[in-house]
Every structure is written in structure tokens, then in C-alpha cells.
Ligand code: FES
């Protein structure tokens with residue numbers, strides 16, 4: 076059982092909080108690059124801060140305060156110029172470092188006052204990696220964005236998927252180290268929802284958890300498998316500080332504020348061997364999926380991550396960890412909480428927290444445990460894909476993780492995979 080104080084410490088992400096200080100030491104994915112083709116200015120709320128993300132006409136991204144320093148107009152209504160974002164109210168123009176480049180009336184009436192040189196809008200660094208837009212809200216110097224090897228994998232179809240989940244981020248991240256939920260929330264619950272008469276799925280017999288440089292690994296033995304199975308030998312990754320890595324996709328749980336989380340999935344689907352070499356053209360497509368049925372309060376339960384969202388939000392807006400009864404299946408959850416409490420203390424004492432990338436050499440195609448590495452490295456035949464539970468559902472039923480995939484993305488996917 077956790078104290079109220081520790082529950083607050085683990086969940087609150089505002090600028091003045093210990094967790095807020097810890098999470099601000101890492102880059103957070105906040106948007107996909109392709110979205111800026113349609114709309115160059117987008118409001119973003121990140122760790123309780125209201126900001127505006129834009130791409131100017133030269134292609135430079137900027138992340139600035141939501142409100143103009145002149146008289147507080149909403150910069151989300153601003154428009155981009157060759158360099159920077161211009162407030163729509165009186166035309167003050169700011170660049171991505173926060174400098175004020177122009178104050179149209181003052182520049183004409185009182186150029187000698189150089190008032191613009193005294194004005195700044197709060198701004199944060201932005202970088203692009205894997206066609207995601209990443210933001211850094213922490214102290215200088217920013218670390219590097221991890222260059223996961225997966226971002227460089229070839230012969231695959233990539234997509235980026237968002238969802239807004241109305242609950243605190245930390246219960247979402249605890250799910251990243253919770254192997255048993257897979258059997259119940261995804262397999263058995265899906266079976267009951269569909270009533271296909273399939274019975275219960277193979278049970279978990281044994282779990283293992285351990286920490287490594289970039290997070291934690293969890294391992295499982297289920298009925299019908301043993302310790303030679305890749306899901307025991309290699310396992311899956313709870314990626315520090317706020318993601319799950321399954322071996323083919325990342326799911327970041329990005330705190331919007333204390334009560335809302337942006338789920339960001341970066342997904343890679345290997346094409347069958349008969350489609351190699353395959354090169355995905357253009358920017359990775361992104362889309363945003365709903366969490367509730369259209370026009371209704373009913374949660375969507377048809378897809379894997381939608382089921383996760385229902386479980387997370389069902390724990391309460393901020394799960395009350397003072398009322399839990401933890402069991403041996405929660406060993407990983409306990410390890411994660413302990414690590415976070417220690418890392419918050421480390422940052423408070425002025426130290427560097429876990430898994431900050433600073434070394435350019437180390438940060439080159441960084442390898443992570445991948446249970447299906449053989450399929451990724453050697454390729455996989457169409458027949459073997461159809462025998463593999465997840466790859467099969469990708470091929471046959473469509474994107475299995477979230478509802479709402481646009482038909483254009485599905486069409487491109489089918490083209491990549493060679494589905495007639
Ligand atoms: S409020 Fe933005 S320019 Fe006046």
C-alpha cells in the first residue's frame with residue numbers, strides 16, 4: 076500500500092513537482108510531422124503547460140507559450156511566416172528561440188525604442204526523430220533523443236497513432252510492466268465480448284522482472300511454452316521513463332496534465348519476404364483514434380490498446396494507490412514505483428536521472444530486447460506471418476491496436492504487404 080504523499084509524488088507532473096522535474100529531463104513525443112502539411116499551427120498541452128507547436132514556412136519547428144506576451148492573445152490562432160509565428164491580434168512575430176522579430180506598429184512609430192529587443196515569448200527546444208516531433212521542457216543542456224535501432228529498420232510499413240486518454244499517465248505506464256493483464260484484458264475479455272466460444276486463453280505460469288540500462292524487462296511463461304520461449308528468454312520492455320516497447324512498436328504515455336494522457340504509438344509492420352525490398356515513401360502517416368463510440372459515452376473495446384485505455388481510465392482519473400492490495404503479479408509495478416521515487420530524489424539532489432542519452436556514439440541505433448528479432452533481421456515468409464498470431468491479425472483483420480485507422484493508411488498498408 077502506498078502513502079497519499081507517494082501517490083501524489085508519482086502522479087503529479089506540474090513544473091514545481093518532483094515528477095515534473097524528473098520527466099522534464101527527457102524528450103517527449105508530442106505530434107507527428109505529417110500533421111503539419113494540413114495545419115502549421117497546433118495547440119499542445121504538455122505536463123500541464125499550454126503551448127503552441129508550429130512549423131514555419133522555412134520548415135523550422137517551434138514550441139512557444141500559448142499566450143502572446145503583448146496582451147495575451149491565443150498564439151494557436153497565430154500564422155506562420157518565413158521565419159516564426161505571428162500573433163493574429165497585433166502582428167507581433169516570434170522565432171523558435173522566443174525572440175521577438177517584429178512589432179509592426181512600434182517598428183514604424185518608435186523604431187529607436189527597440190522595444191522588440193526587450194520582449195521574449197517562453198519557448199522550448201523541438202527536434203524531429205522518426206517523423207515524430209519531440210519537445211524538451213527541461214534544463215539546459217538537453218540530452219539526445221534516443222536513436223532506437225527500430226527507427227532504422229527497413230522493409231516495413233510504419234504508422235504513428237495518437238489517442239487522448241482521460242486519466243493520469245502513471246497508471247498507463249504501470250501497464251507497461253504488467254504481463255498478466257494480457258491474458259485477461261486482451262485475450263479472455265475479447266473472447267467474452269465476442270462470445271465466439273473459444274474458452275480461456277493459456278494461463279501465465281511464471282513471471283520474471285529485471286532492470287536494465289533503458290528500463291525494465293518482463294518475462295513470462297504461459298501454458299504451452301517454457302523457458303526456451305523468446306517471451307521468457309528475451310521478454311518485453313517497459314522503457315524508461317514512459318513507454319512500452321513490444322519488439323515492433325513503441326507506446327509512449329505522454330502526460331498532458333495530471334488527469335489526461337496522450338498515447339503515442341510508433342508502429343512498424345514487417346512486409347512479407349516476397350515484398351522485399353520495400354521502401355515506404357514520404358513522411359510516416361499519422362492518425363488519431365477515438366476512445367469512445369461516436370456520439371456516445373460507451374468506450375471502444377474492439378482493439379488491443381482501446382482495451383488498455385478502458386482499464387486505465389477505469390482505475391480512476393488518478394488511481395488511488397492507497398487502497399490497493401498488491402500481489403506477486405505486481406512485482407514489476409513495485410520495481411517501477413521504487414525506481415521512480417529514487418530517480419526523483421536523485422534529480423532533487425542535482426544528479427542525472429536514469430537513461431539520459433548524452434553520448435553521440437552510444438546513441439547510434441541503440442538496440443533493445445526484441446523477441447521476434449529473427450523475423451525482423453532475416454525476413455519472414457507470408458505463410459509464417461499467417462501462422463503468427465499478431466502478424467496474422469495485422470494482415471487479415473486490419474490494424475489490431477486501435478480503432479479508427481483511416482482508409483488511406485489501410486490502403487497504403489495493403490499495398491506494402493501485397494494484399495490484393
Ligand atoms: S496580443 Fe499578440 S500582438 Fe497583441
Ligand SMILES: [Fe+2]
Pocket residue numbers: 250256257260261379380383
Ligand atoms: Fe495491454
